Amino acid sequence: MDTELARTFLTVIATGSFINAADRLHVTQSTVSARIHSLEEQLGCTLFIRNKAGTTLTLAGAQFHKHASTLVRTVEQARQDVGIPSGFTGAITIGGRFGLWDQFLLDWIPLIQEQAPRISIRAEIGFEPDLMQGLIEGRMDIGVMYSPQNRPGLTVEPLLEDRLILVSTTPDDPPEPGSRYVYIDWGPEFYVQHSASFPDFTGAALSANIGWLGLNQILRHGGSGYFPERLVRSIIDDGHMTHIEGAPEFNLPAFIVYPSKSEKNYLALAVEAVRTVTAEK
Structure with missing residues (x-):
């Protein structure tokens, strides 16, 4: 077939x-x-x-x-298996959502390499539909994302909860979207919470589907937007942005998704490495 x-x-x-x-x-x-x-x-x-x-x-x-x-x-x-590089005994493909590689999944890969040095790693980035499709088809072994779908044969496990805060390059910005507000699409869960908190919001002049794109736009040209606190904490500490006090904050849970059964005995090691990095963070 x-x-x-x-x-x-x-x-x-x-x-x-x-x-x-x-x-x-x-x-x-x-x-x-x-x-x-x-x-x-x-x-x-x-x-x-x-x-x-x-x-x-x-x-x-x-x-x-x-x-x-x-x-x-x-x-x-x-x-x-056929495409495993010379000198390695196995291969694993890891996929992560935009925004979850920064300061999190990038620390995950070295830990896997340390614990399983003979396993080749392929890292991919994408949105939930593509990540889920890769997991369903078996092209991907582990996916980390915000809004997974429950599918037969896949385990969906809560991993962490991001805290999204409103930050701005202007310290006295109001605690709501203004004229230079950049809307970042953090997924359907964020959309629902954002709409409930700002019912009069009709749309931003600029929207971005990738967090780092919106963040760099704001840093270069000014403005405000919602970002995970872990991504902008160092920028706030350096004085380049301000956390707008009094603005609504949103919790965005992230999940790890992997096959419930796998012939790759090192898959469990990789999943445990994710849990370890999460606990440390």
Whole structure:
């Protein structure tokens, strides 16, 4: 069976519809439909029920789900095993969300290298949909993110809680978004909390989907924005920004996601290393 068909099947499940799957895979909707149709012909059953709300798995589709995950994961595992650099006995792929690598995951990699020096590490950065897709397909072994999805075969474990505070290059800024406020998209949880705290906020002149982009924009040209305190504490201490007292603060939990079962015996070591770094931070 072509693993591309199984991969498309998993993407439809992850995104909830053929249209969203096509966007994620960067193909047309007709291509997704053709792949699913080909898969259904090979299996001799219907996998999805399509309706206005999206797609729903049939009983056969639900049963095939675990086999598709195993198939894709096995192929990806084989690719990683074959591609292990000379001198190493294994490989692991770690993915983190924008904003979680800084001052956290960068300290994680040296710890893994110290404890397992013969394990090759591939580090990736991305947003939740891409990280979850990599975990579902088996291309990624560990993901650290703010808003994970619960998926069969994956363990989602609370890791840390970021405290987002309003900072500004102007000390007397009001405790609310102003004319030079930069809105940082920290994910759906932040959006809900932000909207509840600032119901009259209609949008910022400048928005950014990456924290470091918004932070550097503010530092260079002035302004304000919400950032994890751990990222801006040293900047505040140096006097380049001010923590705006009285402004609402938001808690943003981060999670570690990894396969519930894995043949990589060093995966547990890597996960424990994440917990150790988190405890130290």
